[in-house]
Amino acid sequence: MNRMPERWTVEIGEAVLGRNAEIAASNRRRFAESGLRVVSIVSSPGSGKTALLERTLSDLRDRTRIGVIVGDLETDNDARRLRGKGAPVVQITTGGYCHLEASMVARALEKLDLADLDLLFIENVGNLVCPAAFDLGEAERVVLLSVTEGEDKPLKYPTIFRNADAVIVTKMDIAEAVGLDREALHASLRQAAPQARAFELSARTGDGMGAWYGYLQGPGSVNLAKSV
Amino acid sequence: MNRMPERWTVEIGEAVLGRNAEIAASNRRRFAESGLRVVSIVSSPGSGKTALLERTLSDLRDRTRIGVIVGDLETDNDARRLRGKGAPVVQITTGGYCHLEASMVARALEKLDLADLDLLFIENVGNLVCPAAFDLGEAERVVLLSVTEGEDKPLKYPTIFRNADAVIVTKMDIAEAVGLDREALHASLRQAAPQARAFELSARTGDGMGAWYGYLQGPGSVNLAKSV
Numbered sequence: 364m365n366r367m368p369e370r371w372t373v374e375i376g377e378a379v380l381g382r383n384a385e386i387a388a389s390n391r392r393r394f395a396e397s398g399l400r401v402v403s404i405v406s407s408p409g410s411g412k413t414a415l416l417e418r419t420l421s422d423l424r425d426r427t428r429i430g431v432i433v434g435d436l437e438t439d440n441d442a443r444r445l446r447g448k449g450a451p452v453v454q455i456t457t458g459g460y461c462h463l464e465a466s467m468v469a470r471a472l473e474k475l476d477l478a479d480l481d482l483l484f485i486e487n488v489g490n491l492v493c494p495a496a497f498d499l500g501e502a503e504r505v506v507l508l509s510v511t512e513g514e515d516k517p518l519k520y521p522t523i524f525r526n527a528d529a530v531i532v533t534k535m536d537i538a539e540a541v542g543l544d545r546e547a548l549h550a551s552l553r554q555a556a557p558q559a560r561a562f563e564l565s566a567r568t569g570d571g572m573g574a575w576y577g578y579l580q581g582p583g584s585v586n587l588a589k590s591v
Numbered sequence: 592m593n594r595m596p597e598r599w600t601v602e603i604g605e606a607v608l609g610r611n612a613e614i615a616a617s618n619r620r621r622f623a624e625s626g627l628r629v630v631s632i633v634s635s636p637g638s639g640k641t642a643l644l645e646r647t648l649s650d651l652r653d654r655t656r657i658g659v660i661v662g663d664l665e666t667d668n669d670a671r672r673l674r675g676k677g678a679p680v681v682q683i684t685t686g687g688y689c690h691l692e693a694s695m696v697a698r699a700l701e702k703l704d705l706a707d708l709d710l711l712f713i714e715n716v717g718n719l720v721c722p723a724a725f726d727l728g729e730a731e732r733v734v735l736l737s738v739t740e741g742e743d744k745p746l747k748y749p750t751i752f753r754n755a756d757a758v759i760v761t762k763m764d765i766a767e768a769v770g771l772d773r774e775a776l777h778a779s780l781r782q783a784a785p786q787a788r789a790f791e792l793s794a795r796t797g798d799g800m801g802a803w804y805g806y807l808q809g810p811g812s813v814n815l816a817k818s819v
Contacts, residue, residue, distance in 0.1 A: 376686020
């Protein structure tokens with residue numbers, strides 16, 4: 364029979380998240396010193412993160428110096444897709460991790476000359492759960508949601524939506540074909556992400572991209588929770 | 592215009608997984624030195640990992656000295672459920688991580704007197720993707736699959752099933768009610784996990800638990816890929 368006490372808790376999370384927060388703050392200081400605007404992009408797999416970036420790089424390359432850090436579990440397919448658009452692209456392969464961490468971004472930054480950039484995108488691993496807890500040091504976090512994913516998706520993944528600065532509804536060119544209920548979707552967004560700017564666009568046709576570019580070239584949102 | 596080269600890859604995964612493999616090997620040596628059998632349990636959320644353990648602890652407590660390490664993103668609800676069954680339970684809360692890592696298990700082991708145990712269960716975070724890449728040092732990995740999850744689940748998550756030593760189909764008491772196609776399920780299992788022992792049981796009614804106990808008290812499988 365057992366003489367050991369019956370129950371203990373080991374709080375790995377707090378230590379890990381504390382360390383991540385320190386490195387994220389250090390990343391954020393580096394971005395601020397370089398006058399660099401850093402926007403992270405999060406979504407489910409297949410919501411169109413890379414397609415949005417492809418179009419954005421092509422359209423803005425003559426006006427804005429853009430860099431991209433892209434995270435995937437495995438393969439550098441996303442970096443390959445983004446290559447040749449005139450922007451430096453650093454691929455992070457995370458192995459078993461379903462999210463980026465601030466330390467991974469810090470390592471990727473070693474490959475970039477921040478003084479040569481105006482805007483840095485960080486494309487997270489395709490996942491609506493894991494990335495939510497990890498601050499990367501970005502100024503703004505953008506969550507993508509395609510019209511095929513269901514109008515109630517924001518309610519099912521409240522954490523990631525609650526912390527979004529902007530939500531982009533993608534693949535609007537097929538909204539009618541999939542029978543999107545726009546009212547229901549926007550009601551979900553008002554409930555789950557009332558703080559977020561909302562955009563609807565199609566990276567394929569280009570419809571709606573102008574508002575997104577206006578957002579990127581505007582003054583940027585001030586997120587007090589993220590300030591250093 | 593940008594003078595930086597266009598593309599780099601940062602392999603975080605290899606370094607992380609290499610370090611994890613070292614710690615897992617160290618855990619495995621400790622288990623071997625203590626003559627302790629260590630079985631990890633993985634599944635989607637809600638497949639019945641904790642229910643299986645509750646029943647197993649109750650039924651085997653007079654014959655076998657069992658300990659449990661249980662991982663969750665947050666809350667110690669699972670440890671609370673397992674408490675009072677006569678076994679020491681260590682809860683790991685992982686914060687943002689959707690899987691356990693060998694280092695977390697090593698920290699939890701500090702709370703256990705391995706010499707006082709015959710059998711240690713490690714209940715992983717509920718997830719069929721993230722845990723697949725992380726060896727914990729366990730001798731055997733058991734994947735649970737409830738009858739409500741769809742007969743093709745093993746084909747959709749091939750990595751976790753390919754590395755399973757045993758697969759347990761849970762909630763068999765409602766198999767008929769949900770219209771389980773047993774032939775289709777077993778065909779999926781033969782394809783995705785031909786190496787694994789398969790069990791069907793209901794922790795609620797107790798049907799099928801005997802074969803599971805026979806497995807736990809048998810000689811144990813020898814997994815060459817995992818030997819130190």
